[in-house]
Amino acid sequence: MKKDAAQQPKLDLSPPHQEGKRSGSVYGATFILMMGVWVLLSGKFDPFHLALGVLSSALVSYFSADLLFSEPLTGKTIRTAFGFLRYLPWLLYQILLSALHVLYLSFHPRMMELIDPQVLRFRSRLKSDLAQVTFANSITLTPGTITIYVNFHRDFSVHAIDRFSGEDLPGEMERRIARAFGEE
């Protein structure tokens, strides 16, 4: 919170829980998303159940739309969503590769000599919170590495099970996430 009160003529004194700006696009997008998930879950297309779905989606989007989208929707949100979808197959491939590596380790009879746990530290260049969360969860999903902590200065500490698992961090994964979230 490096806000200088003198440089900010308009004080932002809204209560801390109202983080999200509530706008129509946020409600609309949440409603459409919820309705889609409802149709998937319900599987009944008679008017009665669809009316229940409309009611439930409206309730949820009234109650917690600002949890899902914390700022009004723009074109960037949709571009980010598509970039994220493009990033997923690569992530799955990486998870499969390193899962095979950890599988080999855990079946190996002399496992204790092969593993060499260490805590790596590096500073990420990703700016937005969402990109950092994606990066941290991708690291944790890739077997062999676990994000321990991300602090305020974007310092990541990662626990790696051996030298091979942690050698290409941040590297390729960070570059791809930066491209997906438009932070090149």
Next chain:
Amino acid sequence: MVIDLIVAFCLVVGLIFFAGGTLGLLRFPDFYSRLHPAGKLDTMGSFLVLLGLAIHQLFPLTLGTVLTGLKLMLIVVFVFLASPTATHAIVDAGFRAGLEPWRKGDPRR
């Protein structure tokens, strides 16, 4: 029966991942290294097993089975979101409780 072969392959590989995860959970030397097989190999295993089952129940192809298959994939999406978060929460708790990471040469705990 190509489909049955694909399903059986998915299930067997997924169960091998599960077995590796459990074995690692029992064999690895300390808290932090146990999290690697337990949290992540299980995620991969459940992905493969649920994918296989979703393909299996897709026949006969009706609207109901397609929706059930999509629901199975919804479980997979949920597991892929929730599992790393839970792992992160546990490892954070361990770090705050002051557990030392195991290094090469220490006795196992």
Next chain:
Amino acid sequence: MDDFFLGCSLFLGGLIMLSLYRGIFGPTVLDRMIGVNAIGTKTTVLLIFIGLLYHRLDMFVDIALAYALLNFIAVLAAARYFQKRKGLYERLY
């Protein structure tokens, strides 16, 4: 195919029994938590197997989803409960 599924679910049940060792005898509380989390993930898959064997998959999918959800919340709450001290963080930074 049903026999194969039965075998798979029995194998999964055996793995759950093995994970229970970590849940009971784990040297620290956090080890027990890892064991419980691993059992939860396996149980989600086992519920789907049971649904296939009973031919009521549409019902058991809902149960499995609810189980996975409550398991996640329980593990998160249990992990949060221990986050009261500073621990090793002074040494990291």
Next chain:
Amino acid sequence: MKTLGLIIVGLVGAGLVYATIDFPPFGDPKSPASLHVSPRYLEKTVEETAVPNAVTSVLGDYRGFDTMFETTVIFCAGVACFLLLRIPRRRSSGPRQYRHRLTGLTFRIKEGGEIFLPLREFEPVDSIWTPHDFIIEKVCRYLIPFIQLFGLYVIAHGHHSPGGGFQGGVILGASIILLSVSHNLRTALNRMGEKISALFSPVGVFIFAGTGALCLVLGYRFLDYQALAALLPGGPIMARSHGILLVEVGVGMAVMGTMVWIFKNLASRGRYDEGL
């Protein structure tokens, strides 16, 4: 006093155990319940109530009184927790800490002290430091709406799949608890305050009992949902089905409100200022 309580509890427990000896053995096909009641429920459920899931129709319709008083028991549990734990806010409950939101300075107010500056520029700070973890926070923000939608789905589809008011209410309450666990108690209180959660449980019981009373007003017996055919379209059989849905909504509200209420009382030790 303690010994007396122990003796009473022991006597009552022994009496209960003695009473269970007279029960028919578990799974006995000749017990009265299996001979008369169960076959009728299983055979007549679909033609009488248009509900495919026999468990839901038994819980909501045939055994409606049972379920109504179960809901009342849950409400009583919430009230008991409230009466035992809640400490009304006194002006000076130990030293407190406030952070000035613009400068980031933290003030410590001594016991009995007062703050003279405009209070809305300050936010209270927990005295037990709970770490801020933005990974858990972000992921849970995205999960909570979907969890709530799933809870509503479980309530609405109790007729066709396993579920109903109790299960859906638990999932809805768990979503609020997840918000409190992943952020902090204050965020959850801002979203669903003490009054709302305390209001939800009696309102749920009221919806259940009110549906029954509405049948009474319309000239039928208590909780006989056929009476609702005068108000809802679809004839007496569909009216029973819709009546079960109404009742399930009441149960869901009661369970959700009570869960959140009890959680907040327990997590903040009755003070509602800080907690997990």
